[in-house]
Amino acid sequence: MKDYGIFDVIGPIMIGPSSSHTAGAARLGYLARKIAGEEIKKVVFYLHGSFAKTYAGHGTDRALVAGVLGLMPDDERIRDAFLLAQEKGLLFSFQELDLGDVHPNTVLMVLETLSGEKWEVAGSSIGGGKVRIIRINELEVDFAGEYTTLITYHQDRPGVIADVTAVLARHNINVAFMRVFRVKKAENAVLIAETDEDISDSILAEIAKNSKVAQAKVLRPL
Secondary structure: OOOOOHHHHHOOOOOOOOHHHHHHHHHHHHHHHHHHOOOEEEEEEEEEHHHHHHOOOOOHHHHHHHHHOOOOOOOHHHHHHHHHHHHHOOEEEEEEOOOOOOOOOEEEEEEEEOOOOEEEEEEEEEEOOEEEEEEEOOEEEEEOOOOEEEEEEEEOOOOHHHHHHHHHHHOOOOEEEEEEEEOOOOOEEEEEEEEOOOOOHHHHHHHHOOOOEEEEEEEOOO
16 A cells, blocks of 8 residues: 655645646756756757646646746746846747657756757656656656765766766765666766755865766755
8 A cells, every 4th residue: 555645635835727737847847957067058849748738728828938947836926027038138938849758747848058968858746736857868767866966977987886876875875766878888978866864065076076977967956
């Protein structure tokens, strides 16, 4: 029998009308911004399934924009997200797109940062304000953003994972879940480590010193 927590009973603290279409969408936008690692100047939202059919009426469009701006799901400014985006110079647009065999509440966000970096982040809103990130750029991934999450973009070489986890162990950080994704052997790979403890900036810098780690980022839970 499934155990239920208070979150499952009363739902998330959020600005309505829908936890899946509003709170979840805001979380997806927020996580995409954190994955990109800096302010976004342009984003195209490719909406799939139910998101594509009802995004305007359910406030999914405003919630996604609000998340990319860095607003939390319970921020009352979500209602004014389009105006806030205009004030900050964020360019955004929405398109319908069949993303294949994915959850009906799925969005692909194609983002461009102020420094010119381009990112593609796909995620699904799975109900009750909960989400899953399912793709970062060309790599398929799977994490929820409910834990402190370490993401490393690294070369697929022997010893890299051991080096990263050794740093975490030295600082008494316990790994709750860990997955490694790659496109092809010996090329680019991504490590996703969800931890019970926070990962400080100094620990992150220690991980990033590894010559085979191109980037290391920490996403903290909302």
